[in-house]
Amino acid sequence: MGAPVLSRRARVAAGPGTRAHRRPSRRRRRDHLVGLLLVAPALVYFLVFLLYPALSALYYSFTDWNLRTDASWVGLANYADLLFDDVTYPHFWKSVRVTLQYTLLAVPLTLVTALAQALLLNTIRRGANLFRLLLFLPVVTAEAAVGAIWRWLYDPQYGLINALLGLAGIPGQNWLNTPELVIPALAFIAAWQCGISMIIYLAGLKGIPGAIREAAVIDGAGPWQRFWRVTFPMLRPTTFYLLVTGVIAALQVFGLVYVIFSGNGRSVTGGPEQSGLTYVLHLYLFAFRYDAMGAACAMSFILLVFIVIVTALQFRFVKQEAS
Amino acid sequence: MRKWPVYVALVLLAAVSVVPFLWMLATSVKHGPDIYTKVPSLLPLDRKTGAWSATLDNYRYVLDVGGLGRAFLNSVWVCAVLVPAKLLVDALAAYAFARIPFPGRDKLFVVMLSGMMVPAITLLVPRIHVTQALGMFDSGWGLIVPNIASVLDIFLLRQFFLSIPGELEEAALIDGAGRMQIFWRIVLPLSKPVLAVVTITSFLFHWNDLVWPLVVTNDPELYTLPLALQQLVASPDGGRAYYIMAGATLAVLPVIAVLLVFQRRILQGIAFTGLKG
Numbered sequence: 001m002g003a004p005v006l007s008r009r010a011r012v013a014a015g016p017g018t019r020a021h022r023r024p025s026r027r028r029r030r031d032h033l034v035g036l037l038l039v040a041p042a043l044v045y046f047l048v049f050l051l052y053p054a055l056s057a058l059y060y061s062f063t064d065w066n067l068r069t070d071a072s073w074v075g076l077a078n079y080a081d082l083l084f085d086d087v088t089y090p091h092f093w094k095s096v097r098v099t100l101q102y103t104l105l106a107v108p109l110t111l112v113t114a115l116a117q118a119l120l121l122n123t124i125r126r127g128a129n130l131f132r133l134l135l136f137l138p139v140v141t142a143e144a145a146v147g148a149i150w151r152w153l154y155d156p157q158y159g160l161i162n163a164l165l166g167l168a169g170i171p172g173q174n175w176l177n178t179p180e181l182v183i184p185a186l187a188f189i190a191a192w193q194c195g196i197s198m199i200i201y202l203a204g205l206k207g208i209p210g211a212i213r214e215a216a217v218i219d220g221a222g223p224w225q226r227f228w229r230v231t232f233p234m235l236r237p238t239t240f241y242l243l244v245t246g247v248i249a250a251l252q253v254f255g256l257v258y259v260i261f262s263g264n265g266r267s268v269t270g271g272p273e274q275s276g277l278t279y280v281l282h283l284y285l286f287a288f289r290y291d292a293m294g295a296a297c298a299m300s301f302i303l304l305v306f307i308v309i310v311t312a313l314q315f316r317f318v319k320q321e322a323s
Numbered sequence: 324m325r326k327w328p329v330y331v332a333l334v335l336l337a338a339v340s341v342v343p344f345l346w347m348l349a350t351s352v353k354h355g356p357d358i359y360t361k362v363p364s365l366l367p368l369d370r371k372t373g374a375w376s377a378t379l380d381n382y383r384y385v386l387d388v389g390g391l392g393r394a395f396l397n398s399v400w401v402c403a404v405l406v407p408a409k410l411l412v413d414a415l416a417a418y419a420f421a422r423i424p425f426p427g428r429d430k431l432f433v434v435m436l437s438g439m440m441v442p443a444i445t446l447l448v449p450r451i452h453v454t455q456a457l458g459m460f461d462s463g464w465g466l467i468v469p470n471i472a473s474v475l476d477i478f479l480l481r482q483f484f485l486s487i488p489g490e491l492e493e494a495a496l497i498d499g500a501g502r503m504q505i506f507w508r509i510v511l512p513l514s515k516p517v518l519a520v521v522t523i524t525s526f527l528f529h530w531n532d533l534v535w536p537l538v539v540t541n542d543p544e545l546y547t548l549p550l551a552l553q554q555l556v557a558s559p560d561g562g563r564a565y566y567i568m569a570g571a572t573l574a575v576l577p578v579i580a581v582l583l584v585f586q587r588r589i590l591q592g593i594a595f596t597g598l599k600g
Binding site: 032041048050060121123149151248252254283287293303 | 330336337339341344346350358360412413419426428431435441447449450452453471472474477503530534537538548552553556558568571574575581589
């Protein structure tokens with residue numbers, strides 16, 4: 001991508017005969033001005049809504065603060081209280097467990113579904129576009145609508161899910177009101193929305209040279225062997241990318257859970273027995289319901305550090321696998 | 324290899340993905356009592372006689388009493404202002420980063436890119452604080468200004484601008500054209516594919532966004548569609564699925580229309596951008 005620029009620079013640097021060298025310095029000064037002017041709005045946005053918030057979040061995480069009063073410095077107290085004081089923050093560790101369970105279930109389920117869909121799509125020609133479109137539909141849907149739709153699908157009495165299970169002779173469940181079933185129910189929704197991963201897997205599959213597949217066929221490898229010995233290893237970079245981004249997203253799941261447990265004060269507790277109280281829902285409640293902005297900032301930095309560690313571990317693991 | 328098992332599997336998977344929408348649509352046009360049947364129906368049928376019995380009353384109710392009419396217009400308004408304004412801010416910056424030499428340009432770009440690594444949730448609380456300090460909290464501006472640029476979009480646009488042959492612009496420069504003229508007359512017309520991808524993904528993101536409107540508005544007059552839908556779910560009407568599904572349909576239909584029209588661009592774009600604005 002950078003090639004044209006490099007070659008142009010190379011030409012400019014090539015010597016005194018080029019036009020660029022004779023370009024009057026007035027033009028260069030004007031370029032400086034125009035360049036800065038064009039970048040200015042984005043730069044202001046970056047400073048005001050990205051850099052400053054990031055730095056102030058770190059500062060406020062060491063303070064006792066709500067939006068109406070000045071922040072007072074409390075050092076590491078927020079962090080210590082979150083981690084060790086289960087009177088002030090009785091559900092902090094519960095929210096960590098809920099989020100980890102959700103991540104460990106939702107991410108693999110999403111990737112397996114996406115890969116299966118992509119493999120199937122990759123073997124057909126006729127109708128492939130239509131199927132791809134239909135499978136992609138859940139992704140572009142607003143999480144507010146997704147939450148609303150699935151509350152109704154999971155309805156214990158009149159919901160479609162229980163009706164379908166009934167056809168198979170499986171007794172209906174009260175999905176969103178049974179603590180043990182909340183995480184599986186949420187993970188299923190995540191897999192339902194696996195379209196982006198499916199598209200990226202499909203791009204990865206298209207990138208595998210046909211010659212490799214043909215060679216495997218000639219060597220007498222069956223479809224199963226071809227998948228495990230050729231296709232899956234060739235898709236490793238794609239899987240890794242989806243795994244890392246999927247984990248980062250799953251650790252921050254919020255909007256969907258917020259909608260699912262809206263009403264009857266349930267969003268305040270995150271579902272039955274806090275079984276759907278994800279980390280970011282917990283953070284949101286402390287920031288915007290209990291007015292503990294400083295603690296919420298500390299929570300966001302604990303999450304940031306955790307994400308960095310998990311991502312680094314994943315990179316390391318993959319490196320070892322490769323060597 | 325036989326193809327029919329593949330098609331059977333795909334039909335099943337496609338059904339899982341589409342049937343919830345069909346059920347949403349069916350529920351939204353049913354008369355209230357008709358949704359409470361032992362065997363759920365994907366068609367709006369009378370629960371006693373089994374005859375066709377569709378209504379638009381649920382839509383009338385949520386648009387008017389439920390406040391979704393106003394919220395729909397708010398969402399249209401926010402997207403109509405925000406998406407083009409954001410595209411302009413991002414494209415101007417991306418063009419300067421790609422083509423106009425100024426001191427410290429590449430360092431500045433790297434610093435801005437590093438901002439992408441900070442999770443959105445970390446920025447949420449202090450962003451509200453900044454929005455409040457600027458006097459934009461709980462106002463239309465608060466829905467727009469804090470989202471007025473996207474580092475990811477600047478990155479994507481810059482990458483595309485870099486791939487346009489520089490000779491075109493150099494020739495124009497020699498003919499005495501200014502940078503802005505080149506940007507409008509040469510660069511933008513050549514960049515339609517990437518402009519389309521950025522516009523569509525940004526529309527999808529802001530049309531669907533729940534979290535920012537949730538934290539930046541208190542006044543129901545300002546609610547966007549996803550937020551108003553969430554509020555409806557949380558209200559006593561939340562148990563009345565025929566209302567909720569009418570609301571969900573209002574949120575989903577425009578997006579499905581955009582997907583149908585721009586499917587090729589969206590699916591191509593997704594392959595390298597993801598969907599987050």
